[in-house]
Structure formats: C-alpha cells, structure tokens
Amino acid sequence: MNKKSWIQDLKAIPYLLPFFVAYLLFTILPIFKGLEMSLFDWTLVRKMEFVGLENYKEMFGDPHFWRTLWNTTLFVILTTPTMVALALGLALLANIKTKLQTFFRSSFFLPSILSVAVISFLAIFMLQPYSGFVNTVLHSVGIEAEPFWMADKVLAWISIVVVTLWWTVGFNMVLFLAGLQDIPDSLYEASEIDGASRWDQFRHITLPQLVPIGKVILLLQILASYKVFAQILLITGGGPGGATRPLIQYIYEAGFRQNNLGYAATMSYALFFILLILSIIQLRNQRLEER
Amino acid sequence: MKKCLIFSVVLSLTVLMLAACSSSGGSGDKASGADNGETNGKSDVKIPEGATEVVMWNLFGGGDAEYMQEIIDEFNESQSDVYINNVMQDYDEYYTKLLTSVAAGKGPDLAISHTSVLPELISQGLVQELDSLGSEVGVNWDEFNSNILEATVYDEKHYAVPIDTHAQILYLNNKLVGDAGLLDENGNPKIEETPEGFVNFLTTLKDELPDDKYPLAFSTAGVDSYRLWWSYYTQLGGEHILSEEDMENPEYILDVDKAIEAANYLRGFYYDSEVVPLNLEDFYTEFQSKNAAAISTGVWATGTWETTEDLDFSAMPVPNVFDQKGTWGDSHTFVIPYYQNADPEVQKAAIQFMDFATDKGAIWAKAGHIPAKTKVIESEEYEELPYRSEYAQVANYVNFADHTIYGRGVQDIMVRNLDLVWTGEVTAEQAFKTIEKEIKDLID
Structure with missing residues (x-):
C-alpha cells in the first residue's frame, strides 16, 4: 500500500518537471542572483566590486526610496478598502436575479481583460484637459473649471485610484460572487421563517459568510497594489514632479537609467521583504482562525 | 516504459525550448x-x-x-x-x-x-x-x-x-500668424529677438486670434520643457550642468543664476503672459490640427507637418532672445x-x-x-528640400548634453524638479537647490 502510493508520487514527477525547471531557472535562481547583486556595485553590464551592506545603508538614508515607498503605500491605503467595498457592492448587484444579471456581470468584468496600455490610454483620453471626455461633460453642465486630472498632485492620485479600481474590480467581484453563491439557501429560508428582514439577512448571514473570501481578496489586493507600476508610468509618468512615482518606477530608473543594478536589486529586496512580512501576517491570521 | 518515453520527449522539448530562447536574441x-x-x-x-x-x-x-x-x-x-x-x-x-x-x-x-x-x-x-x-x-x-x-x-x-543633429526649433502656422498681422510683406514673422520681443509676439497672437486658438502649443512637463529651458540657459551663456574634463568623475558646475533666469523666463509663458495652455496632453495634435499658431519641438517634426494636409507652416530656429545663439540638440x-x-x-x-x-x-x-556633413548641407539636393535650409544653421551652435556618463540620470533629475517649477509648486530657486543636491548625490 505504502509502496504503491510512493510509485504514484513518482509518476507525478514527469508532469511537474517541465514547469519546475522553468520555475527554477526563471524565478528561484533570479531571487538568489538578486541577493548577490544587492551586495555588489553592479552596473548594467558587469559586476564591479563587493560592497557588502553598503547598498542597504545607502537605501535607508535615501529620501527618494522613502518617498516612493510612501507613494506606493499610499496607493495601497487608498485602493485596498475601496476595492473590497466596491467589489462587494458590485457582486451584490450582479447577484440580484434580474434580466440584467448577465449584463451586470459581463460589464463589470470587461475592463479586467484589457491590457494596462489600453486602459491607460483610455484614461488619458477621458481625463485630458480641454478636449477630454470628463472635462467636456463638466463644461456642458455649466462648470467652467478646467481641472487637470493628471497634472495636479491630488487629482492625479484620484485619477490613478479610480482608473485602477475600474480596471481591476471585476476579478475581485467574481471572487465575491463565487462566495455569495456558496452560501446555502437553507440559511436564508430558515431566517425568513424566523422573521428576519432583508437587512438582518445581509448583516447576519451574507456578510459573515463572505469573511473568508474577503480576507483572501484583501491579501491579494495588498500584494498586487504594492507592485503598482505600469498604469502610473503610462498615465502620469510618476509626475507631477515625482508626486505619484511608485517604488518600482524608482527601482527601474536606478537600474536601467542610472546604470546601478546593484542598488536596484537592493530596493527590490526591500519590497520583497515587505511583501513577505504582509503575507506571513495574513497566513498566520488565517491559520489561527482555522484552529 | 511508455511513460518513460513520454517523459523524455517532454524533457527534450523543454530543453529545446530553453535553448531556442537563449539563442534568439543574438543576431550578431x-x-x-x-x-x-x-x-x-x-x-x-x-x-x-x-x-x-x-x-x-x-x-x-x-x-x-x-x-x-x-x-x-x-x-x-x-x-x-x-x-x-x-x-x-x-x-x-x-x-x-x-x-x-x-x-x-x-x-x-x-x-x-x-x-x-x-x-x-x-x-x-x-x-x-x-x-x-x-x-x-x-x-x-x-x-x-x-x-x-x-x-x-x-x-x-x-x-x-x-x-545628423536634431535640434529644438520653432514652427509657425503661417495662416494664424498672418491673421494676427504678424507677417511682414515678405511673409516673414515679425519677431523681435529680445526676451520681451518674443513674449510680445506671443501675446499679440493671443490677443488677435480667436479664443479657441492657442498662441504656442507646448508641454508643461517632461522632456520638452527641459529642452527649451536648456536652450534659454544656453542663450544666456550657460554651458554645462556637469564638467566634461573627466566623464566618469564630473563636477557640478551649473550656473545657478542663469539657470534660474532661464526657468523663470519659460515659466512666464505659462503663468505671466499665459500664452501656453497648461497641461496639454498632446501638443503636437494642437499644431497639426491648426489650433496653435506656434510650436517648439525638435526638427524631426518637419516630416510630420509636411505630410499634414493644408498645414501652411514655416520653420525657424528657436528665437535667440538672449545674448548668445543657442538651442538644445542631440x-x-x-x-x-x-x-x-x-x-x-x-x-x-x-x-x-x-x-x-x-x-x-x-x-x-x-x-x-x-x-x-557640411557638403550635404551645401548640396543642391538638400537646398531643394523645403523648410530645411531655414534652420540648418543651428547645427553650428547646438549645445549638446554634457559629456559625462550621467547624462540620462541628470536629465531625469532635471525633468522631475523642473516639472515642479512648471506646475508652480516650487520656485526656480528652490528647484535648483534640490537639483544641486540630487545631482551631487548621483555623481558622488
């Protein structure tokens, strides 16, 4: 019996190996290569001298590192709660049994299938001053202002957050939708007999039942938001004057524009470390609850 | 046995794929x-x-x-x-x-x-x-x-x-400039080459043209503004940001007074004379669709304007409004x-x-x-091309970026900090203090 399952396990190896080789080569190996790089003075083309923790020391004293890390964190703070709330709201809306159900589901999900370049150029098209859609609508309802949605440092953040929500909310909505459909009907039927109102049902059945999937979404969202880069680069370029520049853009600039791959690797490790800690906290929480 | 075969097939396919990946980049x-x-x-x-x-x-x-x-x-x-x-x-x-x-x-x-x-x-x-x-x-x-x-x-x-050299120059929409009464009898624009003269030219365009036409289509952020700033810095007699004696260990030698004066002059276009609409997303389009009387950009746009239907334009160097001739170029x-x-x-x-x-x-x-090549510029073939001869002389005085290995890093720093001047968030004085610190950190 034991021997048989051992053979069974062995049979899995040929199926796993191709992926594992690629994974080893393109994910695991670069992780260690990056660690090595962060300990060296390393240009785009060659390894220079060993500098130990010098890069890390520089990083802790680098105001741009802290500024861009804060920008990224601000993005996480702004998008995560709004994303969870919006995804939940849309999922509830798309779960109502009406003729429009399919329409809701597909239209909420549609933006998610577009690439970042497409959504960024759509955003620019909508938000640009003078001739953009948003400002034209404002003018047509009699508002004479000319808000600079991408060039004002406060409005730029609002624009990026709204565009990101619109773009990625669909995926989270689907997760919530799956969670909603997993709630047994018997719970609602029983509560109805007990005389619960719609609000009571939502408050005491729907919400508690959605907590586990909500936590998954929260973690995924935080991790994804910390990696924000492309849409900011394309919409504001990190501007005005670096006000929206995220950490990954700074890493890119340090590595490929300033020819300092060693330092870029160091900052990548800082980001990696932050994500690692967040994941551990989240996983530990989950395990505590499961006990 | 059969499974072993499948396994080895899969494995060799993987190896082949990886090998193909690593060799496809080397075309030389x-x-x-x-x-x-x-x-x-x-x-x-x-x-x-x-x-x-x-x-x-x-x-x-x-x-x-x-x-x-x-x-x-x-x-x-x-x-x-x-x-x-x-x-x-x-x-x-x-x-x-x-x-x-x-x-x-x-x-x-x-x-x-x-x-x-x-x-x-x-x-x-x-x-x-x-x-x-x-x-x-x-x-x-x-x-x-x-x-x-x-x-x-x-x-x-x-x-x-x-x-080649591709320098920053100025293009004019002949029709709009003419409508504003700023063309002389030979069809040349009436621009007095002084700081006030060029601003007057632009404000006249603003006053004379309908409200939906812009005097100057230009960017309020990014590399274009930096290039025009560099042009004015050069015209004021500023030559460098970094010294060129040792390209790997340059010194920071920006002439701060001239840098500030150039920045304030350009900033005036946005906020004092208000001849540039702020934050245009695509200022090329405005000139191309005949909404702007002038545009400042690189010579590469000539080919674009030429192929635009009904666009009657002329090209000229960036007006040398300060003491020296100068413009940005690469x-x-x-x-x-x-x-x-x-x-x-x-x-x-x-x-x-x-x-x-x-x-x-x-x-x-x-x-x-x-x-x-000078002989090409003097050739008949070249002279027969329209527009080009109007600005060919800038090749003699284009101010190239400093010869240091930090060129791209310096440009990123300049652009990011000057952008704050163009948005009005900091003064030129403050911006160049930050620039000095950041560039010194970079070259350190």
Whole structure:
C-alpha cells in the first residue's frame, strides 16, 4: 500500500518537471542572483566590486526610496478598502436575479481583460484637459473649471485610484460572487421563517459568510497594489514632479537609467521583504482562525 | 516504459525550448562575416553570395526608419561586397538591450547611438575608436560639421560617425500668424529677438486670434520643457550642468543664476503672459490640427507637418532672445561595438557604410534632421528640400548634453524638479537647490 502510493508520487514527477525547471531557472535562481547583486556595485553590464551592506545603508538614508515607498503605500491605503467595498457592492448587484444579471456581470468584468496600455490610454483620453471626455461633460453642465486630472498632485492620485479600481474590480467581484453563491439557501429560508428582514439577512448571514473570501481578496489586493507600476508610468509618468512615482518606477530608473543594478536589486529586496512580512501576517491570521 | 518515453520527449522539448530562447536574441554572431548565400539561420534575410554581412541595430521608428532603410537599400544595391542587415529594435528598451548584448559579446556589428549616450558606451568599453579603421577606409573627418563632430570626440579619438543633429526649433502656422498681422510683406514673422520681443509676439497672437486658438502649443512637463529651458540657459551663456574634463568623475558646475533666469523666463509663458495652455496632453495634435499658431519641438517634426494636409507652416530656429545663439540638440551617430575578437573585415565594411550613409544625408534630411556633413548641407539636393535650409544653421551652435556618463540620470533629475517649477509648486530657486543636491548625490 505504502509502496504503491510512493510509485504514484513518482509518476507525478514527469508532469511537474517541465514547469519546475522553468520555475527554477526563471524565478528561484533570479531571487538568489538578486541577493548577490544587492551586495555588489553592479552596473548594467558587469559586476564591479563587493560592497557588502553598503547598498542597504545607502537605501535607508535615501529620501527618494522613502518617498516612493510612501507613494506606493499610499496607493495601497487608498485602493485596498475601496476595492473590497466596491467589489462587494458590485457582486451584490450582479447577484440580484434580474434580466440584467448577465449584463451586470459581463460589464463589470470587461475592463479586467484589457491590457494596462489600453486602459491607460483610455484614461488619458477621458481625463485630458480641454478636449477630454470628463472635462467636456463638466463644461456642458455649466462648470467652467478646467481641472487637470493628471497634472495636479491630488487629482492625479484620484485619477490613478479610480482608473485602477475600474480596471481591476471585476476579478475581485467574481471572487465575491463565487462566495455569495456558496452560501446555502437553507440559511436564508430558515431566517425568513424566523422573521428576519432583508437587512438582518445581509448583516447576519451574507456578510459573515463572505469573511473568508474577503480576507483572501484583501491579501491579494495588498500584494498586487504594492507592485503598482505600469498604469502610473503610462498615465502620469510618476509626475507631477515625482508626486505619484511608485517604488518600482524608482527601482527601474536606478537600474536601467542610472546604470546601478546593484542598488536596484537592493530596493527590490526591500519590497520583497515587505511583501513577505504582509503575507506571513495574513497566513498566520488565517491559520489561527482555522484552529 | 511508455511513460518513460513520454517523459523524455517532454524533457527534450523543454530543453529545446530553453535553448531556442537563449539563442534568439543574438543576431550578431561575429564569425558569420562571409556567408554562403543561404539564409544564415539568424534571420530570414538573404545575404548575397560572397558579401560580408554587417548586422546593424537601429532604434528608429516612423519616417526615420523608412529613410534609413532607403539609404541601406541604396548601399546594398550600389555594390556587392558588403551587405547591411538592418535590424529594427524597440526604442524604449534599445539602450538596455544594446549595452547588455554588446557586453555579452552578442550585439550587432554596427549600431546607432545618440551622442548623449556615447559617454556611457565609451566608459564601459563597449564601442570601438574609429580613427585607424577610418583612415584605412578613407573617412575624411573634415567633411563633418565641427560642432556636431566635436560632441563625438573623446580624448582626441573619434568614437562615432555622426549622422545628423536634431535640434529644438520653432514652427509657425503661417495662416494664424498672418491673421494676427504678424507677417511682414515678405511673409516673414515679425519677431523681435529680445526676451520681451518674443513674449510680445506671443501675446499679440493671443490677443488677435480667436479664443479657441492657442498662441504656442507646448508641454508643461517632461522632456520638452527641459529642452527649451536648456536652450534659454544656453542663450544666456550657460554651458554645462556637469564638467566634461573627466566623464566618469564630473563636477557640478551649473550656473545657478542663469539657470534660474532661464526657468523663470519659460515659466512666464505659462503663468505671466499665459500664452501656453497648461497641461496639454498632446501638443503636437494642437499644431497639426491648426489650433496653435506656434510650436517648439525638435526638427524631426518637419516630416510630420509636411505630410499634414493644408498645414501652411514655416520653420525657424528657436528665437535667440538672449545674448548668445543657442538651442538644445542631440545627434544620431553610428558606432561600432567593441568585441575582443572582432572581424576587421566586418568593421571596415561597417565604416564604409557609415561614410556612404552620411554622404546620403539629403535622404536622411527628408525626416527633418540636419545632416552632419557640411557638403550635404551645401548640396543642391538638400537646398531643394523645403523648410530645411531655414534652420540648418543651428547645427553650428547646438549645445549638446554634457559629456559625462550621467547624462540620462541628470536629465531625469532635471525633468522631475523642473516639472515642479512648471506646475508652480516650487520656485526656480528652490528647484535648483534640490537639483544641486540630487545631482551631487548621483555623481558622488
């Protein structure tokens, strides 16, 4: 019996190996290569001298590192709660049994299938001053202002957050939708007999039942938001004057524009470390609850 | 047994795939000088029998790419000893790719580089000096415009063959400028070349033209504003941000007073005379759709305006409003990547092509660029091209970026901080304090 399952396990190896080789080569190996790089003075083309923790020391004293890390964190703070709330709201809306159900589901999900370049150029098209859609609508309802949605440092953040929500909310909505459909009907039927109102049902059945999937979404969202880069680069370029520049853009600039791959690797490790800690906290929480 | 077979098939497929991945990037195998007339496995280009293949990488797009291909085709047809195999690369990742692949010995035989990136290539030992090979082939360096050529010379050695300079200039919409009464009887714009004179020209446009027409289409952020700032800094007599004696260890020598004056002058366009609409997303479109009376950008736009229907425009240097003539500019150049065991035949062939291509500057000028060889500028073929002669003289006084390895890093810092001046968040004085600190950190 034991021997048989051992053979069974062995049979899995040929199926796993191709992926594992690629994974080893393109994910695991670069992780260690990056660690090595962060300990060296390393240009785009060659390894220079060993500098130990010098890069890390520089990083802790680098105001741009802290500024861009804060920008990224601000993005996480702004998008995560709004994303969870919006995804939940849309999922509830798309779960109502009406003729429009399919329409809701597909239209909420549609933006998610577009690439970042497409959504960024759509955003620019909508938000640009003078001739953009948003400002034209404002003018047509009699508002004479000319808000600079991408060039004002406060409005730029609002624009990026709204565009990101619109773009990625669909995926989270689907997760919530799956969670909603997993709630047994018997719970609602029983509560109805007990005389619960719609609000009571939502408050005491729907919400508690959605907590586990909500936590998954929260973690995924935080991790994804910390990696924000492309849409900011394309919409504001990190501007005005670096006000929206995220950490990954700074890493890119340090590595490929300033020819300092060693330092870029160091900052990548800082980001990696932050994500690692967040994941551990989240996983530990989950395990505590499961006990 | 059968499973073992499947397993080994899968494994070998994986290995094959990985092998294919790692070899597809190297299109410049050095040993392939003389080809046997078959496709050589690296690309599907047919190399003529007995010809030396020279693999060239370029970063051009649009009209630039077209005219460069035209020159290459002409060269390939003009003789049968050398074949230039032109490989187009994506502009955004071009230098990353060039630097890393040349360092790995897998780059091209011939490449395009901007003058401003040359120091990085030289300092990393990635490009070949061209003097000895050049004299063998018979390159006459005196044929080149000295201002353009000097920007490619390091330690008295030639490292590149300049193709052109592409400078910041000014374009006018003749109809709108005429409507505002600013053309004289010969159709020339009435611009007095003083700081106030040029602003007056723009404010007159603003006053005379309907409200939906802009006096000057320009950007309020990014690299364009930086270039115009650099032009005015130069006109005020400012020459450098960093010293050029030692390209790897430069000193910060920005003339702060002139830098501030130039920044405030440009800032005035946005906030004092209000002749530039703020935060235009795409200022090219405004000029192209005849919504703007003027635009300041690089000479490469000439080709674009020319092909725009009913756009009656003229081109001129950026008005020299301060004491000296000056404008921003960069150059496209040819370089030969350095490899330890390079084939001299291929390298000689590459230089032969460089000389040919720069002789054909009139074709290149169709894109708008100012050719690097003086004899081309003086040629009839060039003079027959419209617009180009109006601004060809700026080649003599274009101020190139400082010769240091920090060119791109410095530009990023300048752009980011000047952007804050253009949005009105900080004063020019504050911006240059931050710039000084950031650049000193960078070059430290």
